[in-house]
Amino acid sequence: MASMKDVAKLAVVSTSTVSHVINKSRYVSEEITERVLKAAKQLNYSPSALARSLKTNRTRTIGLLLTTSTNPFFAEVVKGVERRCYEQNYNLILCNSEGDETRMKASVNTLLERRVDGLILLCSTLEGQHLDVFDCYKDIPTVVMDWGDTHFPSDKIKDNSHLGGYMATQYLIEHGHKKIACITGPLDRQQAQQRFNGFKQALKEAGLALQQQWIIPSNFECDGGYEAFNTLLASSELPSAIFVCNDMMAMGVINAAHKKGIRVPEDISLIGYDDVDIAKYMVPALTTIHQPKFRLGSTAVDTLLKRIENKDALLKQVQLEPTLVIRNSVKTI
Structure with missing residues (x-):
């Protein structure tokens, strides 16, 4: 050579x-x-990239820590991260935490050994936990996506989940629905709590009572939606509509309803959240709240690169706004 x-x-x-x-x-x-x-x-x-990094103290490499999930939401966010890294001539190293703090700590150590310039975290399953690895590496520029407060310095990128939950519920109300259930995500996560809070606000403004038997917490996965719908069936009365707090759970609901001979939207209306790519191919095509997933990823990269250039700047919180996508899973009554 x-x-x-x-x-x-x-x-x-x-x-x-x-x-x-x-x-x-x-x-x-x-x-x-x-x-x-x-x-x-x-x-x-x-x-030599190594020689250049030793001279400039930069490797032009970013580490992304991700939680394992069957939800294509994560793949669409990662696509935004990867594309923006490519456009900015940065390399990306992807690590999977599998929702485990020990594995996250090992991944962070691995990334730092590779001298990444900064970290992006998309591991909401670890939200609320004290991640002691960041007590040791407070100087590493870090951006988190869809997390609440962190005990370590970080910029934050998130969607306006409260508004999204409000918009979804308001749409059901505008279409004549008064008996509305909510299948939430894990309520110890900020994004799930905020979507549920938006749901409650819309009900309150419409003068509709919150029916506790129609509030079913779940896990943001297909099986969670499937099981939540079967739990809902065990209640004394079936609602006319359900706000399902993400599209993957909505897919599970549609499957469970079909097996019980319950038609969507003829017998029960559904609205989801995220607008993952497969939502438009569900039967029926899912009305949902669009979260700008690609932009979420690319904005995280841009925010991190600014932090790398100026580590002393004030920490930022960037909020992306949701929009309503109307398809075929909600009927007017």
């Missing part, structure tokens, strides 16, 4: 001149620059 010295020898210049041309760290005449680049191409010379 050719070295910088080999390029310098062929171009008849000093190694420092080759360095300035390759790294664009100082003005070099067009004639010499062309000579150096021609020699580098002829020798198939590639600068």
Whole structure:
């Protein structure tokens, strides 16, 4: 493999001149620059990323820690992260915490050993836990997505879940529904609690009572929606509509309803949350609240890069707004 010295020898210049041309760290005449680049191409010379990182104290690499889930929401967010990293000429290392603090600690140590410039966390299953690994690495620039308060310094990117829950419930009310259930996510997570709070606000403003037997906490997964609907069936009366706090649980609800001979939306209306790509292919196509997942990921990268450039700037909290996507799972009564 050719070295910088080999390029310098062929171009008849000093190694420092080759360095300035390759790294664009100082003005070099067009004639010499062309000579150096021609020699580098002829020798198939590639600068050492390791050597460059040692010199600049930057690796142009970001670490992303993710929670395992069957929910394609995460894949769509990761796509936004990866695309923005590519556009900004950054590398991305993806680690899976599987919702386990011990594995997260090991992953953070691995990423820091690889000298990543910053971290993005999408591990809401660990929300509320004290992650002692961050007591040791308080200086690493960090952005968290869809978390509540953290005990370590971090910028935050999240959607306006309260507004989204309010919009979903208000849409059902506007279509004549008064008997409305809610299948929530885990209520110890901020995003699930905020969607539920929006649901309650819409009911209160419409003068509708909150029916406790129609509030079913679940796990944000398909099986959770399936089981929650069967629990709902055991109540004394079936509601006319359900706000399901994410699309994957809504898929489970549709499946459970179909097995019981209950039609959507003829017998019961559904509205979901997230607008994952498969929502439009469900039968019926799911009316839902769109969360800008790709933009969530790309905004996290942009926020982290600003933090890397200025570690002393005030911490930021960026909130992205949801929108309503109308399809075929809600009927007017």
